[in-house]
Amino acid sequence: MAEQTEQEWAGSVDQVVLGATKAEGGTRSCSYRIGGGKTLPFLGPLPEGVRQPLIAFELCDDLHSWPQVVRQYVGDLAASPEEWARTAENEYGADLVRLYLTSTRKRGFSDFAGAGTTVKAVLGATCLPLIIEGSNEPEIDSEVFQACGEAGQGERLLLGTAEANRYRSIAAAALAYGHAVIAQSPIDINLAKQLNILLRETGLPHDRIVIDPYTGALGYGFEYTYSVIERIRYAALKGDSDLGMPMISSAFDSLNVKEVRDAEPSEKDEAAVQWEFAAAFAAAIAGAEIVCVRHPLTVALLKKAFAAMGSAPCGPAGGEGAWQ
Numbered sequence: 087m088a089e090q091t092e093q094e095w096a097g098s099v100d101q102v103v104l105g106a107t108k109a110e111g112g113t114r115s116c117s118y119r120i121g122g123g124k125t126l127p128f129l130g131p132l133p134e135g136v137r138q139p140l141i142a143f144e145l146c147d148d149l150h151s152w153p154q155v156v157r158q159y160v161g162d163l164a165a166s167p168e169e170w171a172r173t174a175e176n177e178y179g180a181d182l183v184r185l186y187l188t189s190t191r192k193r194g195f196s197d198f199a200g201a202g203t204t205v206k207a208v209l210g211a212t213c214l215p216l217i218i219e220g221s222n223e224p225e226i227d228s229e230v231f232q233a234c235g236e237a238g239q240g241e242r243l244l245l246g247t248a249e250a251n252r253y254r255s256i257a258a259a260a261l262a263y264g265h266a267v268i269a270q271s272p273i274d275i276n277l278a279k280q281l282n283i284l285l286r287e288t289g290l291p292h293d294r295i296v297i298d299p300y301t302g303a304l305g306y307g308f309e310y311t312y313s314v315i316e317r318i319r320y321a322a323l324k325g326d327s328d329l330g331m332p333m334i335s336s337a338f339d340s341l342n343v344k345e346v347r348d349a350e351p352s353e354k355d356e357a358a359v360q361w362e363f364a365a366a367f368a369a370a371i372a373g374a375e376i377v378c379v380r381h382p383l384t385v386a387l388l389k390k391a392f393a394a395m396g397s398a399p400c401g402p403a404g405g406e407g408a409w410q
Contacts, residue, residue, distance in 0.1 A: 097325035098124040099375075100292045101136065102266055102332055104182070105215025106242040114241060115213035118181070120296070120375040121332035126319065127373050128395050139370040141388050142217055142378040143180035144336065145170045147204050148189040153341035155358045156380050167204060168211035175212045178382045179389060183208065184217035184336075190230050191222060198226075202233035209241060217244040217268075217334075217378075220256070227255040235259030244268060244296060244334075250281050257288040268334060270298035273310045275317045279328045292331060296376070301337040304364045305345075308337065312372045319373035336378035337365035359383045367391050 099121040106112025118140060122133040132138065146152050147167045156164075163170050167185060174180045185208050187201050205218060216238065221230040231245060232255075246268035248256045253269070260267045269285055271277035278297055285295055299314045315333060322330040340346070340362040349357040362384045366377040370392070379385060 093125065095124060095323035095325075097323050097327070097330055098122065099319075099322050099332055100330050101133070102293050102296055104217075104242055104244050104266065106240060110242075112241040113209065113213070114215050116215070117242065118215055123319075123323075123373075123375075125323070127371055137181075138332075138375040139392060140181040140376045141179075141366075141385055142182040142184040142334075142336075142376055143174040143178055143382070143385060144184040144186060144338070144378050144380045145174065146186040146188040148187075148192070151188055151191070153346075153358070153380060155341055155346060155354050156382075159355060159382065168207045171208045171212040171214075174382075175214050178385045180214065180385055182215050182217055182376070183212050184219065184378055186219040187221070187230070187234070190220060190226065195221070195223075195226060198229040198233045201230055202237035205234050205237035209238060215244075216241065217246065219246045222247070222252075224252045224255075227252055228258075231256045231259035232262075235263035235265055238265065239263040242266065246270070247298060248281065248285060250277065250284065253281065253285055254288060257285055257290050260294060261289055266294040266296060268296050268298050269331075270300055273300050273302070273307070273314050275299075275314050275321065275329070278314070278318060279321075279326070282328050282331065292327065295331045297329070297331050297333045298335070299333065301335045301365060301369060303337050303340040303343050304361060304368075306339060306343060308365050308368070311335070311337075312368055315369060315372035315374060332375040333373055334376040334378065335366065335369035335374035337362065337369070338378070338380065340365050341380055355381070355383065359387060363387050363391075 101119050101121040105114040105117035119136045122136045171183045218234050243265040245265050247270045269281045301311045302308045341358050346357045358381050
C-alpha cells in the first residue's frame with residue numbers, strides 16, 4: 087500500500103452498509119461497509135470492516151437498450167436475469183449485482199407486480215448485495231419503487247436513482263423498507279449537495295445515501311466527472327457533512343462510444359473492456375467507493391489493478407451492519 091499521507095483532515099466519509107446477512111434479517115452471504123475514508127483514496131488504511139473499491143456488475147431484465155457488445159458476449163445468458171446474476175457472482179467475480187429494470191422504461195409499462203417478482207428472483211439467484219435501478223419515469227416511480235422496495239425488504243438494497251426532480255418516491259420506498267438510495271446529479275458539486283439536503287429533509291439519514299455524480303465515458307466528458315468526484319471527496323474531508331457520503335460511478339456510455347462500435351469484430355471485446363476499465367479505474371482513484379461495469383471481462387481486470395494499488399480486501403462487514 088502507498089505510504090500514508092501526512093495530511094490530517096477535519097472530516098471523513100460516512101459509512102453506508104449494503105446487504106443484510108441472515109443474522110441481520112436478510113439472506114445475503116455478506117454485507118459491505120462502504121465509505122469511512124479519512125484521507126484520499128489509496129492513501130492509508132480504511133476503517134476496520136470496510137472494503138473498497140467494490141465492483142458492481144450491471145445487468146438488466148430487458149435487453150432493448152443494452153450495449154450490443156455485451157449482448158453478443160453473454161449470448162442466451164442475458165435472457166434470464168437470474169442466471170445472469172448467478173454467473174456474475176460465481177464466474178465473473180463481482181462484489182455486487184446491479185439490476186436495471188429496463189422493462190419499466192418501456193412506454194405504457196404497468197406490470198409493477200412483475201417488477202417485484204424479478205427482484206425476488208434475482209435475490210434468490212445470487213447471495214450478493216443488490217443494487218436495483220427502477221423506472222426513470224416520474225409517473226410510475228411510486229409504484230415501481232414500492233414494488234422493488236417491498237420485494238427486497240430486509241435485504242438492505244441500494245435503490246436508484248433519485249434526481250432533483252424525482253426523489254420523493256424512491257426516498258419513501260427506502261424509508262418504508264429499510265434501503266439506501268443513490269442520489270444522482272449532473273456532474274455538479276453544488277447540485278449534488280442540494281440533492282443530498284433534499285433527501286435528508288424527507289427523513290433519509292446520511293448513512294443511507296450514496297452519491298452518484300454522473301460519469302461520462304472517457305473522452306466524452308469523463309474529465310468533468312473526475313474533477314467533481316475529487317471535489318466532493320475534498321469537501322467531505324474538509325468537514326462538509328452534506329457531501330460526506332460514499333460515491334458510486336457507472337460510465338455506462340463507455341460501451342456505446344464510437345471507438346467501441348466501430349472496432350473490428352475480433353477487437354470489439356478488447357476495445358469495450360479497455361474503454362470501460364479506464365473510466366472505472368480512474369473514478370476509483372478519484373474517490374468512488376463502488377464502480378460499475380457491464381462487460382464481464384472488465385471485472386477481473388479491475389480487481390487486478392486494485393490489488394496492484396494495494397487495496398487489500400479486508401472482507402465484508404459480516405454481521406456488524408445494523409442501521410444506526
